Amino acid sequence: MKISNLAACLLAGAMLASGAMPANAATYDPQCFRAAAAAGATVQLPAKHGPYRIAFANGFIGNGWRVQMIQTLRAYAAQPDVAKQIKELRIVSVGTDVSAQIAAMDNFINAGFDAILIDANSPTAFKPVLRRAQKAGVLIVSFDNTFDRTGKETNLIQVNQDQRAMGQMMGDWLNSTMKEKKSVLEVRGVPGNSVDRDRHEGFRAAMAKDPGVQITEVVGNWDDGTGQKAVADALAVHGNFDGIYTQGGSIGVTHAVMDAGKGFIPIAGEGENGFRKLIVAHANDGLLGDSAGQSPALVAVALKAALAALDGRALPQEIAVPIPEANYKTLVAGKTYFPDVSDTFFAASDFPVCSINLGAKDILGASGK
Amino acid sequence: MNGSDIRLFARHNAIPLLAGAVFAAMFVLYLALQPRGVTVGTLVTASNKGVLLALIACAQTLPVLTGGIDLSVGAIAVLANCLASTLLGGSGLSLVGGVAATLAAGALAGGFNAVAVVWGRLQPIIATLATSSIFYGISLLLRPDPGGDINDDFASALTGDIHGIPTTLIILLAVLLLFWLPFRRTLIGRGVYAVGSAEAAAYMSGVRIARSKACAYVLSGVLASLAGLLLTLIAESAQASAIQAGDLTLNAIAAVVIGGTSLFGGIGGLVGSVIGAFILRTIGDLLFVLAASPLWQPLFQGLILLAAVSLGAIPLLRNRNRLESFR
Numbered sequence: 001m002k003i004s005n006l007a008a009c010l011l012a013g014a015m016l017a018s019g020a021m022p023a024n025a026a027t028y029d030p031q032c033f034r035a036a037a038a039a040g041a042t043v044q045l046p047a048k049h050g051p052y053r054i055a056f057a058n059g060f061i062g063n064g065w066r067v068q069m070i071q072t073l074r075a076y077a078a079q080p081d082v083a084k085q086i087k088e089l090r091i092v093s094v095g096t097d098v099s100a101q102i103a104a105m106d107n108f109i110n111a112g113f114d115a116i117l118i119d120a121n122s123p124t125a126f127k128p129v130l131r132r133a134q135k136a137g138v139l140i141v142s143f144d145n146t147f148d149r150t151g152k153e154t155n156l157i158q159v160n161q162d163q164r165a166m167g168q169m170m171g172d173w174l175n176s177t178m179k180e181k182k183s184v185l186e187v188r189g190v191p192g193n194s195v196d197r198d199r200h201e202g203f204r205a206a207m208a209k210d211p212g213v214q215i216t217e218v219v220g221n222w223d224d225g226t227g228q229k230a231v232a233d234a235l236a237v238h239g240n241f242d243g244i245y246t247q248g249g250s251i252g253v254t255h256a257v258m259d260a261g262k263g264f265i266p267i268a269g270e271g272e273n274g275f276r277k278l279i280v281a282h283a284n285d286g287l288l289g290d291s292a293g294q295s296p297a298l299v300a301v302a303l304k305a306a307l308a309a310l311d312g313r314a315l316p317q318e319i320a321v322p323i324p325e326a327n328y329k330t331l332v333a334g335k336t337y338f339p340d341v342s343d344t345f346f347a348a349s350d351f352p353v354c355s356i357n358l359g360a361k362d363i364l365g366a367s368g369k
Numbered sequence: 370m371n372g373s374d375i376r377l378f379a380r381h382n383a384i385p386l387l388a389g390a391v392f393a394a395m396f397v398l399y400l401a402l403q404p405r406g407v408t409v410g411t412l413v414t415a416s417n418k419g420v421l422l423a424l425i426a427c428a429q430t431l432p433v434l435t436g437g438i439d440l441s442v443g444a445i446a447v448l449a450n451c452l453a454s455t456l457l458g459g460s461g462l463s464l465v466g467g468v469a470a471t472l473a474a475g476a477l478a479g480g481f482n483a484v485a486v487v488w489g490r491l492q493p494i495i496a497t498l499a500t501s502s503i504f505y506g507i508s509l510l511l512r513p514d515p516g517g518d519i520n521d522d523f524a525s526a527l528t529g530d531i532h533g534i535p536t537t538l539i540i541l542l543a544v545l546l547l548f549w550l551p552f553r554r555t556l557i558g559r560g561v562y563a564v565g566s567a568e569a570a571a572y573m574s575g576v577r578i579a580r581s582k583a584c585a586y587v588l589s590g591v592l593a594s595l596a597g598l599l600l601t602l603i604a605e606s607a608q609a610s611a612i613q614a615g616d617l618t619l620n621a622i623a624a625v626v627i628g629g630t631s632l633f634g635g636i637g638g639l640v641g642s643v644i645g646a647f648i649l650r651t652i653g654d655l656l657f658v659l660a661a662s663p664l665w666q667p668l669f670q671g672l673i674l675l676a677a678v679s680l681g682a683i684p685l686l687r688n689r690n691r692l693e694s695f696r
Contacts, residue, residue, distance in 0.1 A: 099604070
């Protein structure tokens with residue numbers, strides 16, 4: 001382990017010395033820790049010796065995604081090869097107040113933790129505490145809701161999924177799957193949210209390749225009830241569509257299509273287990289479905305990145321993890337969907353290229369205690 | 370002060386004193402369990418987030434004392450936060466001007482509430498719910514995207530320490546000693562209590578009701594904007610966040626109640642609310658040192674809160690008049 005660290009350092013050093021190496025080639029495990037921008041800057045800290053003390057300053061905890069995220073973190077940290085690198089894992093959920101989350105980070109810095117993971121309440125409010133972390137030599141890994149960089153941070157790694165790419169992926173898939181391409185329904189998320197904006201732009205960019213398609217937009221708020229009603233209304237007004245892209249609330253959207261009784265059409269949706277169950281149950285009747293989503297397992301990638309960076313490995317400052325996607329051809333029971341688990345479980349919870357393969361049993365078994 | 374004076378003082382301030390004891394016990398436990406011992410950094414962290422909530426709780430206390438409530442204190446703080454983030458980028462005199470302008474904006478917002486409640490005769494709970502939405506709308510116009518550029522040195526100085534004492538704690542003590550204690554003895558200050566305990570009787574006794582009520586809302590706006598200013602310095606940025614505003618408003622009401630101020634008005638004060646705010650914040654800190662399991666934390670937090678409120682309510686069990694139980 002130590003020798004390989006040394007070798008990695010030497011290798012990285014040699015590459016830095018030789019100059020003109022692209023950032024990708026020099027960083028550790030580029031398959032999993034893929035740089036968000038090809039020429040993006042990297043982070044490399046002096047190697048420490050594990051096992052490490054890791055903290056997680058969570059904000060809000062009041063929805064299923066956040067709960068599953070915390071369960072995923074515990075499950076991943078309990079895996080034998082991860083557990084041996086961790087001396088202590090401390091998780092605190094402070095609620096929606098920005099100042100309380102800043103204080104939680106300060107507490108972790110004062111208590112001498114090696115790295116702090118954070119799902120931030122604000123993209124900008126953490127500048128001063130990030131400076132204090134940098135001064136104290138504490139690594140910060142933010143994920144899901146990440147920060148706006150000032151450019152001075154040398155101890156900050158950000159892990160997220162490319163929302164625009166996700167919208168584009170779904171658009172491309174619809175384009176290649178729809179039988180006819182005349183009219184498409186787009187069900188958007190919560191208005192004013194940057195994730196909604198990015199997914200929408202990516203989707204439109206993909207659809208723009210075929211200018212003949214007419215796109216109808218409704219707002220579904222990423223919610224099953226709202227989405228179901230919006231789609232039912234759209235179907236009543238417009239007759240039928242050739243395909244649907246919904247950013248969320250996919251179960252409700254699919255039920256609206258089933259209730260309309262006009263036959264199935266291709267639906268590209270989010271990563272809910274219930275949506276994936278519906279796809280599998282009705283694929284033969286024509287429900288061709290594609291499912292990809294913001295994964296609660298981002299937290300596991302963040303932890304993996306923190307451990308690698310503490311070992312002294314070079315990583316991109318901005319990591320865009322691969323989007324966990326599965327469609328009606330590739331869904332596998334027990335791996336990418338879970339027949340005996342509830343519909344609201346986020347099934348998009350595995351990152352095979354990062355060797356993160358957590359099933360529903362692993363995650364739900366870690367009750368969060 | 371002789372023995373009977375002390376007894377009288379203790380009887381009049383039973384709830385704040387009990388709350389103070391609860392806070393002291395919790396905070397000592399927190400400090401004792403610090404993994405790396407107590408440092409100035411620990412105290413500064415606790416003070417910064419505690420004083421922020423304490424100032425909002427103070428802002429909430431004044432309208433509550435008059436028998437009203439102000440649901441817009443969080444929104445005024447967020448408004449001040451957004452305004453200050455555009456004014457505190459410079460140095461020297463421009464900083465002083467920025468601070469003054471922010472506090473003036475708070476007074477103006479409070480004045481708006483006062484007009485709606487006192488002269489518009491709207492129910493405070495509805496009027497301030499509406500104005501909170503107005504203040505949030507203005508915040509959104511001032512700062513559509515999160516951000517802001519704050520003078521680093523100024524922010525670090527005011528959120529740091531002076532000879533080991535957190536600067537924010539000194540600011541809070543200054544508010545209590547230089548504003549609250551003198552204000553409580555003025556005609557307007559006594560009028561605030563009088564209006565809250567028996568508005569009709571106060572009117573019949575010649576108390577200028579409108580003036581006292583209006584003053585309570587205006588000063589509430591100033592205190593809330595001071596909290597917003599502090600948030601700007603802690604975060605060195607601003608975000609027009611309705612969630613943040615709601616979070617601060619609700620926690621402020623909780624702090625006011627824990628500190629022994631009656632929601633019916635006329636009883637209580639700023640000192641109790643400050644202690645209540647620190648109790649609330651220390652509950653969060655205890656989660657940190659006790660390493661409570663993550664999914665149990667909300668339950669754990671609620672139980673401690675309930676215990677703290679119940680302890681504070683013990684003096685209420687001793688009724689002077691049995692009819693009060695049925696009020």
